Amino acid sequence: MAFKIIASQCTQCGACEFECPSNAIELKGEKYVIDPKKCTECKGVFEIQQCASVCPMPNTCVPA
Amino acid sequence: MMSAPIISLESLTNTTSAGQLLTIANSGGCASSSCGSSSTPTDMNSATWEKIKDHPCFSEEAHHYFARMHVAVAPACNIQCNYCNRKYDCANESRPGVVSEKLTPDQALRKVIAVANEVPQLSVLGIAGPGDACYDWNKTRATFERVAREIPDIKLCISTNGLALPEHVDELVEMNISHVTITINMVDPEVGEQIYPWIFYGHRRYTGTDAAKILHERQMLGLEMLSERGILTKINSVMIPGVNDQHLIEVNKWVRERGAFLHNVMPLISDPAHGTSFGLNGQRGPNALELKALHDRLEGGVKLMRHCRQCRADAVGLLGADRGQEFTLDRIPLEPLYDGGKRHDYREVVSRIRDDHSAAKKEAIATVASVNIRGSLQVAVATKGGGRINEHFGHAKEFQVYEASQTGIKFVGHRKVEPYCHGGLGEDAALAGIIAALDGIDIVLCARIGDCPKEKLMEAGIRATDTYGYEYIEDGISALHATEFGTVPSQATA
Numbered sequence: 001m002a003f004k005i006i007a008s009q010c011t012q013c014g015a016c017e018f019e020c021p022s023n024a025i026e027l028k029g030e031k032y033v034i035d036p037k038k039c040t041e042c043k044g045v046f047e048i049q050q051c052a053s054v055c056p057m058p059n060t061c062v063p064a
Numbered sequence: 065m066m067s068a069p070i071i072s073l074e075s076l077t078n079t080t081s082a083g084q085l086l087t088i089a090n091s092g093g094c095a096s097s098s099c100g101s102s103s104t105p106t107d108m109n110s111a112t113w114e115k116i117k118d119h120p121c122f123s124e125e126a127h128h129y130f131a132r133m134h135v136a137v138a139p140a141c142n143i144q145c146n147y148c149n150r151k152y153d154c155a156n157e158s159r160p161g162v163v164s165e166k167l168t169p170d171q172a173l174r175k176v177i178a179v180a181n182e183v184p185q186l187s188v189l190g191i192a193g194p195g196d197a198c199y200d201w202n203k204t205r206a207t208f209e210r211v212a213r214e215i216p217d218i219k220l221c222i223s224t225n226g227l228a229l230p231e232h233v234d235e236l237v238e239m240n241i242s243h244v245t246i247t248i249n250m251v252d253p254e255v256g257e258q259i260y261p262w263i264f265y266g267h268r269r270y271t272g273t274d275a276a277k278i279l280h281e282r283q284m285l286g287l288e289m290l291s292e293r294g295i296l297t298k299i300n301s302v303m304i305p306g307v308n309d310q311h312l313i314e315v316n317k318w319v320r321e322r323g324a325f326l327h328n329v330m331p332l333i334s335d336p337a338h339g340t341s342f343g344l345n346g347q348r349g350p351n352a353l354e355l356k357a358l359h360d361r362l363e364g365g366v367k368l369m370r371h372c373r374q375c376r377a378d379a380v381g382l383l384g385a386d387r388g389q390e391f392t393l394d395r396i397p398l399e400p401l402y403d404g405g406k407r408h409d410y411r412e413v414v415s416r417i418r419d420d421h422s423a424a425k426k427e428a429i430a431t432v433a434s435v436n437i438r439g440s441l442q443v444a445v446a447t448k449g450g451g452r453i454n455e456h457f458g459h460a461k462e463f464q465v466y467e468a469s470q471t472g473i474k475f476v477g478h479r480k481v482e483p484y485c486h487g488g489l490g491e492d493a494a495l496a497g498i499i500a501a502l503d504g505i506d507i508v509l510c511a512r513i514g515d516c517p518k519e520k521l522m523e524a525g526i527r528a529t530d531t532y533g534y535e536y537i538e539d540g541i542s543a544l545h546a547t548e549f550g551t552v553p554s555q556a557t558a
Contacts, residue, residue, distance in 0.1 A: 011150045012166070013195055015140035018202070019267075046267050053269045056141065056150040 002039035003049055004064040007031045009057045016051035016061060025051060036064060112325075115242060115296055118187040118411075119219060120383050122243055122298060122326060124371045124475050125422075128451040129414050131185035132221070133380040134192045135172040136163040137207045138200035142227050143263040143279065146341035147302060147332055150194065160333075163194060163378040164392065169206035171393060176211050178396035179380055180218070181403050183387065184410035185449075192223035192245070193377040199228040201235075208239055214402050219243065223300070227263060227279055229286030237293050244290055245298040245328075246283055249308055251318045253277040258307050261341070284322060291323025298326040298369065303358060304342070305332070305350050312358065316365040328369035329362065331355050353504055356477060370477050373462075382449050384462050384478065421451050421536055428542035429472035437549045440469035444479065444502055445537050446510035453532050453540045457513035458485035463502065466537065468545045473538050479505075484517055491517075499524045509540050 005016070005025075010032055017025045017032060022045075024038035034051070041063075042049050055061040120127035141150070167175065180186050189211055191197040197204045208220050222236075223245040236244065250256040256276025263275040270278060290297050299319045301312050308315075316327055332349035334342045350358070362368055373383045381387035444463035446455035465477045479501040484494050495517055502508065508521065508528035521528045532540030 009151075011139070013139040013141065013150065014200070015142070015264075018140070048268055050267060053267075054140075054142070054264045056144055 001041050002036035002064045003034055003041060003051055003061055004036075005032050005034055005051075006060045006062065009060040011057060013056065015054045015056075019050040019054050021045045021050065034064075112296075119221070119243060120188065121190075121221075121245075121369070121372070122296060124369070125451075126187075127371050127383050128447070128449055129185065129418070130187040131183055131381045132188035132190055132383075133176065133179050133183075133186060134190045134375070134377050135175060135207060136166045136191075136194060136377045137169055137172045138191055138193075138197045138203045139166050139195035140200040141195045141225075142199040142265065143196070143225050143275075144261050145225075146259055146261065146347075147304075147334065147343075148194075149339040149343075151339065160193060160374055160377065163376060164388075165378070166194075167393070169203055169210055172207045173210040173214065174398070174400060175391055175393070175396060176218070177214060177400040177402045179391050180215055180407060181400060182390075182406075183381060184406040185382060186218070186407060188219045188221050188243075190221040190223065192221075196225050196228065197222040198224040198226075198232050201228070201232055205235065205239070208241070212240070215404070217404075221245070223247070224286075225279070226283035226286045227265060228282075230282060230289055233286065233289040233293065233295075236290075236295065241295070243296050243298070245300055246287060247300045247302070248283050248287075248315055248319060249302050249304070250276065250311060251280060251284075251315050252311065253280060255308050255311050256280060259302075259304065284318070287319060287322045287324060296325045297323070298328055299324045299366070300328045300330065300372075302332050303329050303350050303355060305348060305354065307347070309350065309354075309358060313361060313365075316362050320366045324366050326369050327362065327366040328372050329355070329358060330372050330374055333374065352477065352479060352501075359476070370475055371464075373478065373480075384464070385448065417450075424536045425451075425473075425538040428536070428538035431542045432468050432545050433470060433472040435470070435545065435549055437470065440467050441541075441545060441548060442467055442504055442506045443541050443544065444505045444508045445540075446508070447537060451536055451538075452534055453509045453537055454511050454534055456485075457508065457510040457517060457528060457530075459483055460510065463505075463508065464537070465505065466541055468541050473541050495520055499526065502526050507544065509537075509544065 012032060021042060022038045022040050024035045025032055052061040116122040116126065118126055118130045120130045120132050176189055191204050204222065211218060220241045221243040222241060226246045249259050253273040253276035256279060257273050260276055260279060262269050262271045263279055265278055287297060301315055303309050303312060312329055319327060332342065334347055334349045336343045359368055359370060371383065375383065376388060378388050379386050380391055443466045445453055445466060446457055446460040446463055447453060448455045460481065461483055462478050462480045465479060467474045467476045481498045481501045482494050484491060484498060505526055508526060509532050510530055511533040512530045513528050518528050532543060
């Protein structure tokens with residue numbers, strides 16, 4: 001299981017990149033992308049997914 | 065027409081050769097070698113004055129001479145405000161949070177050097193959104209480290225919502241960040257709940273009064289920590305009619321008790337087209353007179369900033385004259401080398417003429433205050449810097465508003481306008497907009513004005529004159545005041 005970013009709605013603020021406890025998010029070209037192999041949905045680390053909690057755009061950082 | 069002798073700061077800022085600058089510098093101004101201390105305002109100690117005398121946002125007096133630039137390097141934010149739309153970019157609008165391009169720390173360094181080479185008034189580099197400078201801290205720090213290495217004398221400044229401020233206060237001190245602005249819109253979570261839909265703190269999202277309570281506590285702690293360490297703080301508050309307008313009197317008390325240096329109460333800018341929650345829900349901003357009424361009620365608390373222009377997050381230049389569009393990444397050199405010549409020469413000239421200006425200002429204010437007349441005169445001034453009435457009516461993008469009364473001459477605000485000449489609207493439409501913007505103004509002072517706009521202003525009940533063109537603003541207003549009311553010293557009428 002992993003999360004994904006809907007690029008068309010993303011503001012590229014980058015908050016998710018440094019909040020991610022798994023270093024699963026990086027800027028590729030103009031888009032922030034979540035690596036599904038690294039994403040743990042924050043299980044065992046935080047109660048709630050950090051990327052989705054900090055994202056300022058509704059329904060933009062969502063389950064893949 | 066011109067009062068002599070004058071060093072034209074305009075000629076300085078438009079000149080390219082440092083030699084020319086020095087020739088101008090040496091040709092006039094204050095001849096005394098003891099210049100330097102007399103311009104310290106009477107209500108401030110000299111150590112504080114040293115900190116603000118070239119910071120245009122912390123000193124109304126400095127904003128006539130010095131410029132700031134903002135770099136948008138820290139776009140991540142830890143709160144959501146109802147007056148902010150995070151998706152919005154625009155090259156043409158002038159309001160907080162709006163930028164045409166975000167920068168990496170390396171790109172920001174390039175831009176700061178390019179601007180420092182071309183804008184002699186530059187004294188301050190700020191990071192002021194979009195996003196929060198303390199939350200997106202690594203990018204803020206990387207930018208300041210690079211710039212401080214290349215241009216050590218530039219003042220560093222940040223703007224923050226305060227939530228992540230306490231954990232970075234010690235680093236702010238280490239990095240010599242001398243000025244911090246905190247946006248504080250409430251001290252009551254019930255009010256805060258109407259402004260902030262959520263915050264992200266301690267790895268989770270909070271909403272409602274829980275969110276506002278945490279934000280409030282962090283803001284107060286951050287402010288106290290900065291005050292203890294001698295960092296000057298400006299509190300920005302957005303005036304939202306019906307939500308926090310009366311509450312800002314309480315905010316002013318709280319921040320005064322915690323050592324805030326300056327309080328900047330600015331109007332909410334709200335429009336459905338901006339896509340903000342307030343804009344879409346029809347929340348209106350205050351008009352100029354409502355804002356002034358609140359400012360007047362706040363007099364006597366923390367010193368008020370009345371000269372804020374609510375600039376863009378990538379603004380460059382004097383507060384009233386943005387030059388940001390000249391310095392987009394595609395217009396600046398790839399590897400500019402810093403040359404401090406123009407900034408150095410400009411500072412030298414300003415330090416000489418500033419005492420002259422300060423003395424003239426004090427005398428003019430005393431003269432106006434000595435006249436025993438009830439009521440006040442609202443004066444709109446067209447200026448392009450240097451503290452003089454030196455802008456043509458038709459070129460003015462804003463008018464600075466002064467109030468002359470028994471308490472002297474006071475800067476009370478500004479009114480933005482679409483210029484009469486060269487505006488996008490055509491002259492008649494532009495003039496209608498200017499007349500509306502000058503609501504409540506008795507008289508306009510400018511360097512030049514044509515007969516046609518002058519007559520139309522007169523029909524709308526606003527007089528305009530270029531009689532005091534190129535004089536210091538306060539000198540012009542004092543002379544005008546004497547003409548309007550007659551010079552009757554109060555003791556003569558007692």
